[in-house]
Amino acid sequence: MGVMTFMRTKMGYFLVGGIAVVLALFVLEPLLTQGTAMYGSSQSKVGSVDGEDIEYAEFNPKVEQSLAQFKQQYGGNVNAQMQAMAMDNAWQAEVGAILLGKEYNRLGLTISDVELFDLLQGKNPSPLIVQYFGNQQTGEVDRAAVLTSLKSQSKDPNLKKQWDMLQAEIEKQALQQKYANLIRNSVYVTSVEANDEYINRNKLANFKYVNLDYSSVLDKDVKITDADYKEYYEANKKRFENPTETRSLEYVSFSIEPTKADSVAVKAQVEKLAADFKTTPNDSLFAANNSDVKVPFTYISKGKLAPAVDSVIFNYPAGSFYGPVFSDNSYKLIKVIANKFSPDSVKASHILLDPSKIGGEANAMKLADSLKSLLQKGGSMATLAKTYSVDGSKDTGGDVGTFARGAMVPEFENAAFDGNTGDIKVVKSQFGVHILKIEKQIGSAKVAKLAYIEKSLLPSTKTKDAAYKKASAFLNEVKGDNFAALAQRNGYTVGLADKVTPTQGFAPGLDNPRPLIKDAYEADKGDVLSTVYTMDNAFVVAHVTGVQPKGQLELEDVKKQIQPMVMNAVKAKMLKEKLEKALNGSSNIEAVAQKVGKAAAPVQNLVFANPIIPGLSQENKVVGAVFGSQVGKLSKPIEGDKGVYVISVDGFTNPAPIGNTYKQKETMILGVTQRSLGAAFQALQEKSEIKDNRVKFY
Template sequence: MGLMTFLRNRAGYILVFAIGFAIVAFLVGDAINVGKPFWAANQKVVGSIDGNEISIDEFGPKVEQGVNQFKQQYGGSANAQMTAMAVDQAWNAELAKALLTKEYDRLGLNVSEDELLDLLQGANPSPLIKQYFSNPQTGQLDRATLMNFLKSKEPQALQQSAMLQEEIKNQALQTKYTNLVRNSVYVTSLEATDEYTNRNKLANFKYVSLDYTSVPDASVKLSDADYSDYYEQNKARFNNAQESRGFEYVTFSISPTAADSLAIKNQVEKIAADFKLAKNDSLFAAVNSDVKVPYTFLTKGKIDPAVDSVVFALPAGSFYGPKLSGNSYKIAKVVDTRFSPDSVKAAHILIDPAKVGGEDKAVKLADSLKGLIAKGGNFAELAKTYSVDGSKDKGGELGTFARGTMVPEFENAAFGGSTGDIKVVKSQFGVHVIKIEKQIGNSKVVKLAYIEKALSASSKTQAAAYKAASTFLNDVKGKDFNKFAQEKGYKVAVADKVTPTQGFAPGLDNPRKLIQAAYEADKGDVLPEIYNMTDAYVVARLTSVNPKGTLPLEAVKKEIEPMVRNAVKAKLLKEKFEKAGAASLDQIAAKVGRTVNPVQNIVFANPIIPGVAQENALVGSVFGAQPGKVSAPVQGDRGVYVFSVDGFTNPAPIANMFKQKEGMLLSLGQRSLSAAFQALQDNAKIKDNRVKFY
């Protein structure tokens, strides 16, 4: 345990890229999305920033560390989405580091040695120091542990210390840069007044609406001019921040058939029968279970809810299952139950067998120390003398911990004893002399021998699905993919706007290899392989290649079709209103067969029409209108509207102009940071080849 344990526990948090990214994430956001062609790139180059190449040899370990962090954070094993997140995290950190470092040098920003020393050990240390060296129970900085870490000469400690100090410097530079940008932002009194008015001025009005759904889609014929008009009027919406691609695909299910399910059920019932008679419960469970559950006492809520809700009510010796829950069968033997502390406060002395001549001598020394302590010996002094753990400087104190924190041998001793007990146990770290100082809380725990068997497809089912996919892949080449699939009775699915590094695609749970192939193909190509998802084989064809920049009309034509149709309907509905030609809303409503709808207390900053939706054009028009006049028809998102304003209620004057400006500055400052980083990115030469590797 000790310092090396501390380093192992903290290693993932001290790595440069992880901390750096967390700090500059507010700068990066969605701005960092660069999809560049990769086919001319060096085989080991993940990307380059202003000519500085990033090798897969240095980038890969950072991605791996990121995956491990996400596994710890979210639990379970790594998956495509975790990997994609880790790849993005590592890339964003590289991008931020390179671009911001150049900007710091240009602006003359630096951190002196005195500043760094103060951030490490001073009265107001870096937030990173507070985060990683604070006592979890008290929340106070543990300076003894910090100094032990900084003074250590162990190679791993030196490496981690250097990384941490570098990241503290980076954070300090980022703070200086942030303050510099934010201090350049200013809010005028006129801007503050406008913002206040937009959020507090109230409008009361009435409207009559004709919904787009009142015009049947079949009655609307769209022309090329309709598409072109809409495209030109909304061209800014079609800026593609990064290259994306689209593909269509057919899936061939490898979900278990009824026969597979029956076979697995029979297998599980046989396992259950043998499990009841097994002499070594833990060994039998370990050999037969697809999911490994520690053979130790568990608190409620640690296993599948269907099992958890039952086994905690059963006495020791009970047998439960097989129970089909989710996609697997569960079987459990309740080996033991008891009431146990929720947490334990303990201290220990850790003896390294290698330093005392072997495990036998280590145990003898531990027994001798236990005897001395039982006779009144000072545990803290003995810990300082004999322990190899970092806690020895605190008299062996480990603080308070819950189940699942310590290795099983240590946990069983600490939670299985009583307050005041001195215990000797062996673990992977050495031989421990444990003093149980306090036990807190009391709740039921159970020790289970647990088996879980997944409901999966048989090899026969998988082979049949693969054969069908292979036949389709061979036969569809040179044919109309969609038409041929439908002729064969297969459903065609579509994935649009797939970016190079994303870890998901509609309907696909493991699409990375397919996405990589899509970025190596030309538009119209049937991708060369059968791609294996968790429960299906997939055959796909690349349908679109959308480069970075403003997309052409043809690339968005299908996407904008509903909006174009509504625009054409809007012309028809406007004509209907104009033909009504009445002087009042009531008359207009009568002529078009609709009702007049009153609306109260709408503000410009929240353009929601109760019972309808957000209608920006309508609310914007209302706040620009004169009371008492019937408006011209207004084209909205849900339909066309005619309205009349009853009146406005102006807010009271701003009570505190400074506070109003301060609130706006917070939001404006955040946007300015993102804008500043976007400007750095726009002026940099960035090549992103990640899709080649991940």
Template sequence: MGLMTFLRNRAGYILVFAIGFAIVAFLVGDAINVGKPFWAANQKTVGSVDGKDISIDEFGPKVDQNLNQFKQQYGGSANAQMTAMAVDQAWNAELAGVLLNKEYERLGLTVSDDELYDLLQGQNPSPLIKQYFSNPQTGQVDRVTLMNFLKSKEPQAVSQSNLLQQEIKNQSLQQKYSNLIRNSVYVTSLEATDEYNNRNKLANFKYVSLDYSSIPDASVKPTDADYSDYYDQNKARFNNPQETRSFDYVTFSISPTAADSLAVKNQVDKIAANFKVAPNDSLFAAINSDVKIPYTYLSKGKLDPAIDSAVFALPAGSFYGPKLTGSSYKLVKVIDTRFSPDSVKASHILIDPAKVGGEDKAVKLADSLKGLILKGSSFAELAKNYSVDGSKDKGGDLGTFGRGAMVPEFESAAFNGKTGDIKVVKSQFGYHVIKIEKQIGSSKVAKLAYVEKTLAASSKTQAAAYKAASNFLNDVKGKDFSKYAKEKGLTVSVADKIAPTQGFAPGLDNPRKLIQDAYAGDKGDVLPEIYTMTNAYVIAHVTDIRPKGTLPLEAVKKEIEPMVRNAVKAKMLKEKFDKAGKADLNQIASKVGRPVNPVQNIVFANPIIPGVAQENKLVGSVFGSQPGKVSAPVEGERGVYMFSVDGFSNPAPIANMFKQKESMMLSLGQRSLGAAFQALQDNATIKDNRVKFY
């Protein structure tokens, strides 16, 4: 039984680790490669990597595992963004599993039986063995538990052992591959010296600038040749790493109207009057509240901050509210107040009536165990023999916990008793024999009956909004979406460059279905549904589809218009500088009507001009110039510059070349791991149909 309890307690962790680990260090970016339209793909295929199909039957449980992990980590229920994170993590794990395993095979990387044995049972075991099998008291690996786990023939144990051993192999292979990549990185003395100088050599110079803003945009009309020149010179900027879609949308509010607010307020006033005289406070709250707060003692800080302090200042018997905070009314009846421990350390023995022959036998067993403990029997030994809870392996020890960590019945017994008490209570899990080991701290707590009523739109308001959305959807088909929306007095919002698995979109709190339909549609389509958000109905229209790869000029023409206009302005400003001559910077400044600006102590590695902007071309030109000479005009981010270098301050020679190289190699080694994995993705055939399923 001990081994099975161990497995039950750790099975989730082992599964999550085996599914989700997948070489996190390498996952520096998505490899989304949207292939053929999802409706043409196999109905169960989430995607494929180099011909290996990924089935939703295998992929879905991995997403669920990740999602459960995120919910535990961040708290609350799953939302669209959390789901998108879980899907991305599972997808990246699939990419890593296929691509890296192919690399291991190509390079001949393996883990021998002797290596695996050492990683499982040797003097320096795998970090996973240390994580799952260490004794919490000593910090050392519990060899007995480990060997029982590895030698067990029970099906569940065998399955978990196989998963764990495979993940230990994966981790070892990852380390070997990482070492190969890192050891391939080398830094020469020349590279080290350049890096050192780039960060320490100082430049002092003066410049004169003509800003692009000095020429009105309206006076500049870029030609097709101007667009082509800019596009050709900057083609690398237009590589689209993944397919994206853009859409416009309009919203039809379903927020409560003034009439709705008044109706809710009248309802709340009636509830308040009845609440004050209700004979059963907990039942009344359970029936009437939209938000369920446990009918138990709460510590300060658990309620809405707007009412928390006020409620905890009231004596027992007081009534508070109705108070409107956020989007709901709160009503609170203070049943009792007292001072109570902040936390409790306790142990328990859990008895499952179904396993001992029913309720009567469970009660008798619990009372018998309580009697034995009061007579001096070891609580820890009785817990190991009789408890069905995972804490039995630790003698029933539950550690230290605060309010809200346990079910109400258990919490009440633990916090309302005193140190040394042995109590028997029933909860949804069975019968607990509880030993209160220690109570820590003391603060005021209050037992509250709590009612919260949400200020929501009426069904009439929702129906009117839905009808308006429906009419718009029917009427806009075949028309200019944006123009027709404006005619109807609606605001057109834009969601630009939305990725297929994205869990959010500007202004939309639940966009996944809309995004899925956008990827099923064509450019210009009005999407077929009315999409429901928290406070609005939404109608959307696909405005742009950007495929993966280098985008054509027409796809980016509107986007690059400001840069092209500045390029045209740059030519005009250069001509102005050319007419001013190159003899002296002060004379040039006088002729163009601009001041000479001095700049001190600029380094190449940080090309920011104080009070101006980051000007890479200008600073790069400065460090490539001779002192005392007036430069040719340099086209920058904010304008066109001419400069003259006053001088450079060279740093002292490198004191420790080895340390300089070591620092650079560490940084390069870390980047090289990501670069290597990205290269594997770039050279793989990846088809991603996740948008079909999530």
């Protein structure tokens, strides 16, 4: 693809996409969202990194660029979660750029003029130069095109600006690669570590075990005390460090789904629409004006419509009328205008002319006719495309590949599918004037031209007003201390959203939660949010039930969360006592099993590196105890994840001595290197003060 084509189509997304290389390189964790809460910061500051402010005016365009990438990738449809992801991508790139920039300066990492020249036009071009100036088939860079474009900067200010952006990004990527190489070269594996890893993956253990599952003790028979909670909390305190401030919410949804009355009214509307549709003199215009879903008025192939329609409509002859039929929450009305057999796909090549560059459409059409004539007389499409085309396909002989219906703009598609192999046509489209050559038509299938109307079953204004009135009445009556009780008294279901982070774009049961989350972070624990929030299919009233600060959470903050684990810990004490009694006087595992009414279960050929007991689960403590035990000796009771165990090792099988220590080291270094990049970046974050105020703006 030439740089001009690149600049038109992709430069809008370039900066965020380029900086995002940092993310892939350093495996950014959610730690990037950490920082102090949102209070006391300037109204224009989205956040800061070590005192370096991130201004909204500079940050928001990068969010918009990231969002544009999502829209391009998903066909223009983005939901609240995707919007939050776009914002996170921009934030992570911004934080990464600041932290890594400081590291580059500290380490004295730079890109010299000689290195930059090599990256732009030398023997080792940047991946970005390869991407935008490389032949798609061979990967070879068109250096002449690079030089021509570089020289054109002096005459084209816009091109110079675009090259400045591209060059800056190339330098950033090169610095990132230097830093990554520096980290990779700093890690090593010793011979002892290599041998240990080899043993852990190849030494085999045979053993028997007896286990008493936690489920064998009924919850109702367990009494959990405050001391039990405190004991578990203190033993696992590090697990309760909150990387970022979170909120917990209760909410009630008031449905705005269509009622029976709405269904009757919509059906009557659709029946009248069907009568008018049957008699209208302009099918395509009537469909376009009345359909909630726009289907192009062109030939379409099977598989493009909703399954209920797609399975029958291609059997209807021209002039037929289908519907109204209700499926997938909407009514369908269809007129079959025409049908025929058409190729499944077409392979084509073209030359694209830009009328604005050759004196207008009349000149473009005149040139197109001349080029068509040359091609019909045996001229080379590849040569002419290289000379005249403004499309990126000029570097591949004008080849646009093989495509099915729906892949190209209608004018281009119709010309390609309605012609015959070998035809050369001049076609006008929104992109300019095409000289199209049909290289090959593949397959044959029935296609139909349809005038298509789809009317969704939506709630009426009356239904929405009634739901909003209920929600408002509940909001006016509810207090922070009676939220659940009042909801229960009115027959409403209370939803829960736990550990909601400031920037997340989703919450259980809430399809558009950002406004609600934003307000929750301006509220305190116990507050009822003062707004009725509008979701896609409901109005919502919410209540903040918890505020979990960044850092070490207190026992009360996690008490509900750890209740199942504390329950198992208390059961473990009960089951340990039972197994200790069984061990008393027992000389082998079979005797222990008999005393507790179980059978000793054998395990063969277990390795330390894969601590899964067949038929049970992963039990790290148990498998660790196996490889630390003496053969034939009964263990003490071991508290596992699923129950309490007693084990007895039958024997070990040691592997042959390691044959190639160097190869083992290389394998391990690869894994260590990959982890080290993320670990290095995590260390940079932990040493930095990152303030994240995005919830005030998004």
